[in-house]
Amino acid sequence: MIDSEKKRIYICMGSACHLKGGEKVVKIFLELINNYNLTNEVELKGSFCLGPCAQAVVVKVNDKLITDVSAENAEEVFKTKILPMLM
Numbered sequence: 001m002i003d004s005e006k007k008r009i010y011i012c013m014g015s016a017c018h019l020k021g022g023e024k025v026v027k028i029f030l031e032l033i034n035n036y037n038l039t040n041e042v043e044l045k046g047s048f049c050l051g052p053c054a055q056a057v058v059v060k061v062n063d064k065l066i067t068d069v070s071a072e073n074a075e076e077v078f079k080t081k082i083l084p085m086l087m
């Protein structure tokens with residue numbers, strides 16, 4: 001599969017999202033992508049501020065924003081919101 005066909009998950013790297021633990025969310029998502037054997041299909045990317053900073057951490061999949069992601073709910077969000085969007 002060539003890179004342009006990969007689905008992308010963008011994680012906001014803006015300051016508000018960074019302060020709310022964006023890097024932890026990145027680590028958790030990377031692990032989950034690995035665990036679900038999605039490394040060939042899904043790419044995790046950093047993004048500039050996605051807009052709704054008050055609802056950090058913000059993630060974008062298929063042009064849809066998912067807000068209020070945290071290290072605590074990252075796995076749940078991945079399973080219930082992100083995975084279905086990737087299928």
Ligand code: FES
Pocket residue numbers: 012013014015016017018048049050051052053054056057058
């Ligand atoms: S810093 Fe993440 S939405 Fe603005």
